[in-house]
Amino acid sequence: MTPLAPTPITLALPKGRIFEESIELLARAGLPLSLPEKSRALQWKMGHVTLLELRNQDVPVYVDLGIADAGIVGKDVLAESGRSIYEPLDLNFSHCRLSLIREVGATGPVHRVASKYPRLSAAYLSGRGLSAEIVRLSGNIELAALTGLADAVVDLVQTGSTLKANNLEELDVILRSSARLVVNRTALKLKRSELRPLIANLRELVAVNGKLAAPARG
Amino acid sequence: MFSPPPINHQQARMILPQGTRDVLPPEWAWREHLRGKVAAQFSSWGYQGVELPALELQNPQHPQDSRAFKLIDSGGEVLALRSEFTTAVQRLVRLRFPGGPFPLRLQYGGRLWLRSQASELGRLREFTQLGVELIGVSTPQADAELLALSLSTLQAVGVRAQLEVGHPGFLDALLEDAGLPDTLKGQLHDVLDRKSGPDLSALLASAGLGGELERTLSVVNELYGGPEVLAQARRLPLGMRAAAALAHLEQVAELFGQERLLFDLGMSRRYLYYSGFTFRAYAEGSPRQILGGGRYDSPNYDSPDGAAQGGLSGAGFALGLERLTEVAARHLPPEPEVVLALDTAGAEHARSLGLIAEGCWTGDLGELARYAALRGIRRTVRGTGFGTLAELTGAGEATA
Structure with missing residues (x-):
């Protein structure tokens, strides 16, 4: 000591x-x-x-x-x-990554994005010159993309197995955490x-x- | 950007705007006591008081413009509520003391308003600062005087404080000399301001920079602590401006006593107008700095080309009265006793003894006794004689 x-x-x-x-x-x-x-x-x-x-x-x-x-x-x-x-x-x-996620094959414009990370989502979108409405949710964010609540979601991805099981794909990595x-x-x-x-x-x-x-x- | 829904004030029964507060009796007395002590200390060092308007003409060049409350004047012009004092004092000096005599020592005190301040512990949107400006000179002696004055002011109100100095010009010069584009410099300032080792490496890697710059900035990121920091800084490859900034800091430290200071050479510019030496004070047992200041050159935001148009060099510091009240409250002298004066002569007698005397507003002794008990008054005075509360209504009745 x-x-x-x-x-x-x-x-x-x-x-x-x-x-x-x-x-x-x-x-x-x-x-x-x-x-x-x-x-x-x-x-x-x-x-x-x-x-x-x-x-x-x-x-x-x-x-x-x-x-x-x-x-x-x-x-x-x-x-x-x-x-x-x-x-x-x-x-x-x-380790995990914060990513932009959509349904596999979705090609329409992104007007609405759901996330637990509204601040980072907004910064990411404005950094790419996109204007989309941000919907703040608290859990099971992927569901927003599957049900049509949002055109895309921003959420954490660890292994990607949840995404695969739900016919979702990771389009862009926003932040590695x-x-x-x-x-x-x-x-x-x-x-x-x-x-x-x-x-x-x-x-x-x-x-x-x-x-x-x-x-x-x- | 995510923004919270507008607040329906009526529905929320909000009585005060967020980030503002009432000051109630015992605290008010502490505040005034501290305000008086601080102003007296500034005065005894030759700093003369000025009063500045709380309403200012809005100016997009003002360093706090984006955070200031705005109002519309009767002619349609935009006004801003005062958001910091240094710029206002500079305006006053240019207008009222164009020829000095310099050095000019001024003190000020009053409220400031910031629109975008998060309203949590000690971060009000309406707050009070007391401060000084030493204008027209830029010697290390002037900077050392401000260090000495800030420490003695805090001592005068019983606050044990630790001073820390830095020089944003040092980091500025290092980045300038590296010939980096402005965007990257801005990002590096932000990363170094957070002393983020991981973000620094990631940013330099993504910009394809490494080698000597990365080694230098990683060292700068760790340049905080006692006087040994100065020696470590001197071993870095420094250009002329960085070396000059370091030399200035060393001279100030030498004059003030370097063993009494902490240093942080990774300190970045938090206010754009601090171009030179900066300092802050941490009070023992308080999680936030209690005083901050620094040196600036010519922030003449009223003129289109700034410095060229009669800007002045100066330095100063300000301390937050709300934080000071929290930190210093423990050291305050006890309030004098309050007594109930039953006649004018008694009131005068009690006051002449240094007591607080409240007068009677009614002849109803029961009423007076009830009030006195609630107010915590234990004695009465008539003429030159003191009595107890019980005697006022006859024994036993005064306890209601």
Whole structure:
């Protein structure tokens, strides 16, 4: 143990599989963390680290407002949030891509696009000089293309098997996403004694992992 | 762009526009106390006060134009609600002090309005800033004075703060010297402003750039921390402008004391008018910066060709009164006791002792006792004699 008491830090992590992967990675980077027992708790204190378990869309909010000093969140969610927080590392797990999807063979004009990512969808469309109405939905986005709610959808694709099973095809990749380490603007400066070594350790781990398992990035 | 549906104010029973708030009694007193302390501190360093109109003529060149509230004047001209002070002070100086004498030290305070501010924790759309401008000089001594003044002002209101300095001209020069197209420079500014290592690599790769530029920018992305940052920066391949920016920063740090500063050389321009040295203060235990400022050259947005037409160099800083109120509240002196004055002589006597005296508006002692209990008043005063609340109505009755 270090002779100096470490600065307390608060980390925001998204629920689900990424929560477990994040804890494992952070523990290997030297934080005193272990996977908490299943319980109804929403936050845990382990040594000098407080963990908050959040919905992934809320991670950028907690970090931007400084309730959490740092967090882990997918690039897709971070970009959609539009929040300008520090983003020092690609953690190279939880890969997926945000794509434009239509029914196989659809050729008509795109007037309406459904998505859980209205901001990124709008930016993508306007970047291509297209004007289409954006419909914000919360789940099973593909259904919007199949039922005629929308002419196309913008959604996450991991393996593409859902698309195949539903006669849908991926026409364009808008964004390649993976888990990112994000840091509050003030915390990076004031808690740098704690955060800089953490970032350095994570960078090393990610580099080693990247060499072992070929990254799924194209 | 996705936009939320218009709010039906009547249906939502909204009483105040979003991002605005009422200031209630105990907080109002803290605000005024802080405002007075800060203004007195600025004054004692020679900064004279000016008052600026909250209504301005709308100008598309104004750095905050896209975020400002707009109004239509009676003749059809567009007006803007004041959205930042520096541009307004520059206008005032050009108009009222064309010949100086320089350096001109001015202080201001007042409300600002931003239309597009997200309304959440501490980000109001109507807010108050107090600040200073040191105009007509651009020496490192002037910058060091502003650092010293900002720290002593925060100390005067009991805030422990850490100053951080940067120089957007440094990053600007590096990108300029690399001869990059404007769009790419803009994207790089954005990426470096977020210190996004992954986006930086991806952007350079997609632009077919790598080698020395990538190595340099990756180092710049990490150039934050203590004075060791300056030495790391000096080892980079720097052009003349970048080297000059770094040298200026080193001189300022030397004058102020570099061990008392944090540095961030990856700091990008967040306001277009800060061309030189910039700084900010972080208050202990507060997640956002409490004060920010910097140096600018000639933002003469009223003239068609800007700098050529009598622009002025200057530097200044502003602090947010709402954030200061949150952070400094713990350090405030206790309020004097409030007493109920039963006659004029009693009121004068109590006030002469530094107490707050409220007068009687009725002869109904029960009513007075009820009010005093609600208001937290425990003593009465008549002439030069103090009494208890219980004595007012006879024992026991005053507890209603």
